[in-house]
Amino acid sequence: MRHWLDRLFIxxxxxxxxxxxxxxxxxxxVIAWRGGGALSWEFLTDQIRSAGADGGIFYNIAGTLxxxxxxxxxxxxxxxxxxxxxxxxLKNERTKERLWLLLSVLNGVPSILFGLFGLIVFxxxxxxxxxxxxxxxxxxxxxxxxxxxxxxxxxxxxxRHYIEAAAGLGLSDSQRVWSVVMPQCAGGLVxxxxxxxxxxxxxxxxxxxxxxxxxxxxxxxGVKESPVLSLPYHIFILAQDSFDPAAGTNLWGTALVLLVLxxxxxxxxxxxxxxIHEESGND
Amino acid sequence: MIESTLVExxxxxxxxxxxxxxxxxxxxxxxxKLLQDVNLRIVPHQVFGLIGPSGAGKSTLLRCLNRLIELxxxxxxxxxxxxxxxxxxxxxxxxxxxxxxxxxxxxxxxVFPVSILKNVLFGVRHHRAVPRAEWTSAAEQALREATxxxxxxDRLQDCASKLSLGQQQRLCLARTLAVNPxxxxxxxxxxxxxxxxxxxxxxxxxxxxxxxxxxLVTHHLGQAHRLCDEVAFVSNQSGxxxxxxxxxxxxxxxxxxxxxxxxxxLCSGKDPVVTCCVDGE
Numbered sequence: 311m312r313h314w315l316d317r318l319f320i321x322x323x324x325x326x327x328x329x330x331x332x333x334x335x336x337x338x339x340v341i342a343w344r345g346g347g348a349l350s351w352e353f354l355t356d357q358i359r360s361a362g363a364d365g366g367i368f369y370n371i372a373g374t375l376x377x378x379x380x381x382x383x384x385x386x387x388x389x390x391x392x393x394x395x396x397x398x399x400l401k402n403e404r405t406k407e408r409l410w411l412l413l414s415v416l417n418g419v420p421s422i423l424f425g426l427f428g429l430i431v432f433x434x435x436x437x438x439x440x441x442x443x444x445x446x447x448x449x450x451x452x453x454x455x456x457x458x459x460x461x462x463x464x465x466x467x468x469x470r471h472y473i474e475a476a477a478g479l480g481l482s483d484s485q486r487v488w489s490v491v492m493p494q495c496a497g498g499l500v501x502x503x504x505x506x507x508x509x510x511x512x513x514x515x516x517x518x519x520x521x522x523x524x525x526x527x528x529x530x531x532g533v534k535e536s537p538v539l540s541l542p543y544h545i546f547i548l549a550q551d552s553f554d555p556a557a558g559t560n561l562w563g564t565a566l567v568l569l570v571l572x573x574x575x576x577x578x579x580x581x582x583x584x585x586i587h588e589e590s591g592n593d
Numbered sequence: 594m595i596e597s598t599l600v601e602x603x604x605x606x607x608x609x610x611x612x613x614x615x616x617x618x619x620x621x622x623x624x625x626k627l628l629q630d631v632n633l634r635i636v637p638h639q640v641f642g643l644i645g646p647s648g649a650g651k652s653t654l655l656r657c658l659n660r661l662i663e664l665x666x667x668x669x670x671x672x673x674x675x676x677x678x679x680x681x682x683x684x685x686x687x688x689x690x691x692x693x694x695x696x697x698x699x700x701x702x703x704v705f706p707v708s709i710l711k712n713v714l715f716g717v718r719h720h721r722a723v724p725r726a727e728w729t730s731a732a733e734q735a736l737r738e739a740t741x742x743x744x745x746x747d748r749l750q751d752c753a754s755k756l757s758l759g760q761q762q763r764l765c766l767a768r769t770l771a772v773n774p775x776x777x778x779x780x781x782x783x784x785x786x787x788x789x790x791x792x793x794x795x796x797x798x799x800x801x802x803x804x805x806x807x808x809l810v811t812h813h814l815g816q817a818h819r820l821c822d823e824v825a826f827v828s829n830q831s832g833x834x835x836x837x838x839x840x841x842x843x844x845x846x847x848x849x850x851x852x853x854x855x856x857x858x859l860c861s862g863k864d865p866v867v868t869c870c871v872d873g874e
Contacts, residue, residue: 401666475703475765477664479716479772480693489719490705 341565348563358525358539361557367564369528373442373538374511374571376530377521380446381453381510386503388450389457393499396458397465398487410462417455421515424448428520439535445521449513453506460505464498465491508572514542541568611675612637612806613658613776618672620653620662627653628835631672633825637775640798640807642817642843645827646858650835651810652700654827655778658808659695660688676776693720696774700781702761704753709745712753712764716772731771739767740797759790766797776806784812795820814859818847830854 352366359365392409400406425448432444468491476486522540524547530536541564548561611634618631628650635641643651656662657670660681674681681691693716704712713732717723723731732749736742741763745756753764762782769777779798783791798807798820811817817824824847825840839852847859 471699471701471703472705474661474664475699475705476715478659478661478692478697478699479719479768480689480691481716481719482689485719489715494706 338569341562341569344559345562345564345566348559349566353560353563354567357528358544361525361554367539367541367544367560367567370539370541370544370564371567371571372529373522373527374541374568376442376538377445377449377517377540378507378511378575380443381449382503382507384447384450385454385457385506386499389454389461389502390499392454392458393461393465394487394491397462398483398491413455413458416451417459419452421452421513424452424516425519428516433520438533440519440521440523440537441533442521442530442536442538443533445517445538445540448516448520449510452513452516453503453510456506456509457499457502460502461495461498464495464501468494504576507575511568511572511575512542514546518543518546541571610636612677613808614673614675614678615654615657616673616675618654618657618670618674620650620657621669621671622667626834627668628657631835631837633837633840635806635808635823637806638802638804639822640802640809640820642821642824643808643810643827644812644814644817644824644858645835645838646829647812648833649827649829651827652780653835655697655780655808655810658776658778659692659697661692661697663688693772694774695776695778696769696772698762698766698769698777698779698782700784702758702765702785704756704761704764706752706754708750709753709756709764710749713767713771715768720772722772732767735767735771736764738770738801739763740793741767757790759786759793762786762790762794763797766794770801774805776808777801779807779809781810781812783816791816814847818843826852826855826858828854828858 354366354371355368356366357369358367392413396406396409400409428444428448432438432447433440438444472490472494473486476490481489517540521537522543523537524543525539527537527539530538545561545564545568548557548564613633613635615631615633618628619626620628631654633641643654645651653662653668656665658674658681662668662670670682676691676694680686705715707715710729710732713735714728717728717731733742733746736745741760744760745751745764753761756764762785766777766782783794786794795816798809801807802822809817809821811820821843823841824843826838826846827835828838829835830838838854839846846855
């Protein structure tokens with residue numbers, strides 16, 4: 311009886327492990343199958359025509375990359391500082407707990423509220439109008455908890471004897487951060503940034519009324535009133551408003567490009583992450 | 594008979610001859626006392642041993658001496674520690690500079706996951722005391738002093754973790770020596786090593802005391818006997834609070850004492866050199 315219960319338990323856990331794999335493979339398969347037909351050199355390099363039924367998504371890709379790059383530049387320095395304050399400099403456990411709670415709350419804020427916040431503060435109050443900068447900052451704030459938490463967790467797992475050895479050699483707090491914490495914990499920062507970027511890449515709500523439009527924008531030349539096209543908003547509009555079968559194919563093609571973009575980001579960072587793990591593993 | 598407490602009063606005339614002194618040193622974890630009234634006087638160029646049972650506070654005491662204990666949140670130090678007669682807790686003391694002067698070797702070899710050369714230069718490159726052009730020669734000198742140069746000179750760029758444990762510990766010693774400390778605090782540096790590596794480290798300690806002062810925490814009574822000039826016995830039999838039960842020249846402490854807790858400790862030792870040597874047993 312006990313033997314069968316063990317087997318049943320293993321079977322249940324195996325099913326739980328298999329389920330997300332099946333779902334991911336199914337999603338990727340469907341997107342690849344339905345979007346593959348749309349992919350062509352022209353689709354990737356041309357601009358949008360005929361309300362998405364014709365032309366390509368070059369400026370949507372460029373706009374998304376601009377938003378992601380801005381989000382990365384906004385979130386990573388802030389998240390790094392935040393994680394170092396939490397993991398290295400803060401001595402008071404209660405303050406650390408409060409900071410952690412704040413990060414959890416920020417992580418749970420619905421993306422549409424970030425959009426509203428951006429609309430009120432950046433678009434209206436600061437007068438940026440619809441701008442790539444607004445979207446980038448909002449996406450950066452959204453991915454901030456993901457990056458910070460991943461980095462904090464990595465700092466927590468840093469062997470304490472590294473810090474003690476460095477302190478024993480007379481390295482100051484900041485020297486210990488730069489020579490021990492940062493090199494050893496950079497993997498957490500990379501992982502967190504990738505997870506955050508992957509989430510940010512697919513977000514529509516924070517950018518739809520702050521930084522992106524469906525058509526008529528190219529590469530921005532300024533900050534104020536400089537919206538961009540983006541992949542998720544393109545998918546959103548085509549899925550919602552278009553009844554043209556050609557637009558449907560382009561919709562799946564755009565989804566495939568977005569998927570490849572996110573996977574590409576992960577693959578780009580893979581060598582760096584492997585290198586970091588290899589060094590850590592040698593310890 | 595060995596005096597049961599080391600220092601009742603500091604002799605003002607002789608204060609200058611000690612490189613390191615502790616006066617009524619107490620360590621607290623919250624309201625709990627870990628160490629009580631530790632009074633030690635250590636003269637330069639000797640190996641001073643701290644012996645005692647596990648949990649008595651030897652390592653805690655050692656970490657007080659270069660203020661590394663400040664990395665442990667919640668621990669509080671009272672009393673005085675003097676380096677060349679000056680308090681290390683004075684507001685004028687830069688704690689990072691202090692830790693350079695009082696280098697530390699830990700129980701486990703802590704090598705950073707970088708090359709052997711970078712490990713040796715880990716402290717040097719941050720202190721800027723040695724010009725960049727002389728880093729390589731500084732590394733060579735430190736590795737020679739740690740008797741590791743001949744074994745690693747052809748693979749300085751290899752990852753330090755590829756070395757054996759004994760070599761790693763000597764590399765850590767070389768890294769400490771590279772910043773030129775006056776005192777080296779050693780926290781059971783051979784406890785994780787095989788006999789051959791232990792012997793290598795012990796020989797090194799013997800050589801190093803001609804130029805530096807060494808404070809050695811050890812459980813190994815034979816090692817204390819072989820290496821130390823003086824020892825202090827840290828006991829925790831009074832309510833779990835660590836205190837210096839007695840101290841003095843190593844032979845006198847290990848070979849003749851009527852202190853019951855020291856007798857218990859010596860007779861529990863595994864080392865044939867000193868096991869049950871008390872009272873002629």
